[in-house]
Amino acid sequence: MKERSVLGALLLGVVLCACKSAKQPELGEPLADLTQAQRAQFDEGKKVFQRVFEPKDGLGPLFNSTSCAECHEQPVVGGVGDEIEIHATRFLAPNSCDPLFQEGGPVIQQDATPLLRAKGIEKEQIPPSATSQARRSTPPLFGFGLVDAIPESAILSHERRHGAYRDGIAGHANRTIDGRVGRFGRKAAVATLSDFNAGAFPQEMGVTTPSSPVEETINGTPVPPDTDPAPDPEITAEDIDKVTAFTRFLAPPPRQVFTNHTNRSLARRGQKLFARLECAVCHIPKMKTGPTGIKALDRKTVALYSDLLVHDMGAALADICLGQAHPSDFRTELLMGLRFREKFLHDGSAKTVQEAIERHGGEAQNARDRFKALGDKDKKALLKFLETI
């Protein structure tokens, strides 16, 4: 009898240990399986991510925000923000896209430091040669290290020739200006997390870096020298690497598990509908990372709900071109962490998930129509499923 009790206690211990190790990190926490050194990089990077820049530290003269965390703040650091920024480019049909770097594009800074304001410049203007402008909301960064670790070949494997899929869904990878496969940004025009972070400092905060050692221009005109007191570069490569480590090791959001039976079965039904309506053709539920020396990112499954390709979403949503993405092309939005967002679509203009679905067009029109044709109970089930992501 005593032996049985000891055995029982041991088994319970093993089960509890297993449960503990399988526990998902909470929102804003780092990935499980990080080494002590990687955990330290995450913590150091979070500090730089939250660093508030002032003009004496290199902020501006033109900028959109004073820190990374100013825009990525809700519900925790690394999440979303209520800021909307402005982008502008030039598109000439059928295939010519100019990001207007020489005129201040594609990110048009919306704020200026007091020294620049004293010269009468309060923000950057839309370049005269731009053919369109776009509004962009802040995406949450949870799980982006896993997205970064997905091999290019996995993204390309989902490309289809136009019309090859019976529902008219094509989709293609966007390419960066240097020819790599893009995956980050609403038009997938950025290849890696490291590239994104290196560009976010100069373009969002006006902070020069070793790889961008001169200030962003004011629509092509260099900033007046007496408006930029900090010596260039205004941040070190090491600090940018720390921010990249923070974003790389930020865990994906934990899945919501309903304790209530009704919600649980509704969400299960919604998951089936998500597949049946063919939402999952583009919002691919899972992809796998490639081999890497970082154990926490090595051959892991990531529930991103995207194919990372750009698709024609119809004329009603069209805005700017970027790389090989036409004005109506958008990268399939990652639904990972959807339930933590308060605004939807690339520009934050949809107030609810349902509105966002109902505004899908182009290649997604058939799936949207199937959603609209659902009865109330099925619509509710699908939306309940999306609350679990």
Place this chain on the structure above:
Amino acid sequence: MKIITLLMTILAVGSFAAATPASEINRLKSDLIGQCMGGREKCWKFQSLDQIKELSVKNKTEDPQKRVYTIALRLQGTKDSAKYGAEARVEYVKTNLEWKIKQVGLLSLRKVE
């Protein structure tokens, strides 16, 4: 007066470019492979020599430990993609009596074709 200054500048830059030996240009090109400049949509990662359609040296400064080039580039990502004109700052440092590339900073970038 302005025209004379402009002509002198063009001549100076032209003669500097012509004065840069081909071996130095080739060394610069090969050292750039694997380097990144800029960031986000405005990022260029040098992946192959084929991408560097033209490279000329506009300026070069050197002290015993550091060498800095300002270069003009014409770049093309792939055979069918757009061409870009760029200016970059390439910094070398001397380690163990050898010059090693340290970093590349993007000074300007524009789509040209």
